[in-house]
Amino acid sequence: MKQYKIAVIAGDGIGPEVIDEGIKVLKQVAELDSGFQFNFTYFPWGCEFYTKNGTMMDDDGIEQLKEYDAIYLGAVGFPGVPDHISLWDLLLRIRKGFDQYVNIRPVKLLKGAHLPLVDVRREDIDMLFIRENSEGEYSGAGDWLFKDQEHEVVLQNSVFSRKGTERIIRYAFERAKKDGKSLTSISKANALNYSMVFWDQVFEEVSAEYPEVETASYLVDAAAMLMIKDPKRFEVVVTSNLFGDILTDLGAALAGGIGLAAGANINPERDFPSMFEPIHGSAPDIAGQQISNPLAAIWSASQMLDFFGYETYGKLVLDAVEQLLVEEKVLTPDMNGNSSTSDVGNRVVELINSLVLSQNAKS
């Protein structure tokens, strides 16, 4: 039987609450198939670990994680530890350390999730964001000059390498081609006169290799407006690290809320583990109350199943989530329900089982 070793970093705030529910779902799926099993190993890394040890993860944490098939992460960051320390020392360290240069974030309005806009049809909100996840505005390079002096200057450098830019754009073209979708590039060359001029140039170059893929290109400000006004324009979307970060929170608001938005940090070459996580943060304002929405974490578990090649199970999990939304009975307060985090996870597990039973009855 195939054994998948999953490293679980539940992290801070609502991280552990939502991850518990995702793990319930993964365990249930493994129960349905005698061909594979998940073994979960928990890592206690995060802000509490930092207050005890002065680091967010073990010094050899990246080495430790190398032997896992995937990482399942809740959220990182909590008041008391400066965000730039907690995130750079854990989340971003893993994304970069394992060269997870593709961040896949679906912006798709599932059945049952509330339509956020008038004059927009459900099927119009069906995008797949492919966010560059290893460099760009998140290069970490910069300097703080003349600190605390009158002439203080702070530099934060973006880095767009040929290799880094080309590989993400090529990945997006391959995905658009495979799905038979158009590809939109989002950039900002009118103001960012080096990085985004280069980005646009590489997009054009790679585009020439994919004559079958219809393309569009927007400036990021206009793209933000068009995502609300005319979301059907966007199918597969490729963009830089920071723009992708911002636009996928906007996308979350379009597609059922931040509690439903999932993401996969992929190392396509599979040299290192990939990491699956909801796109939301640790939500300190609601942490510890069992009212956080676990559906984003569950959707990212479904992305993990897809990644391992079990697309049928990935779809089964999403179908169960969709059914839960359609039922409108077991929902957390952010979706106007009054159920708890674990009620939602339990109901998803029940729905998975009933979907399997009804499929078996049909066949």
Ligand code: NAD
């Ligand atoms: P956030 O996503 O944590 O919260 C924004 C708002 O959305 C809050 O009102 C919160 O209650 C709500 N929310 C988020 N997830 C929810 C869920 N599952 N169910 C219901 N409501 C939910 O963003 P923030 O407040 O800007 O950041 C809080 C901390 O998380 C910061 O330390 C930040 O750096 C960190 N952060 C971490 C990640 C990550 O680990 N991937 C992502 C984003 C933010």
Ligand code: IPM
């Ligand atoms: C996300 C988060 C992270 C990012 C932060 C916490 C560093 O906002 O995953 O969307 O900006 O990538």
Ligand code: MN
């Ligand atoms: Mn974000």
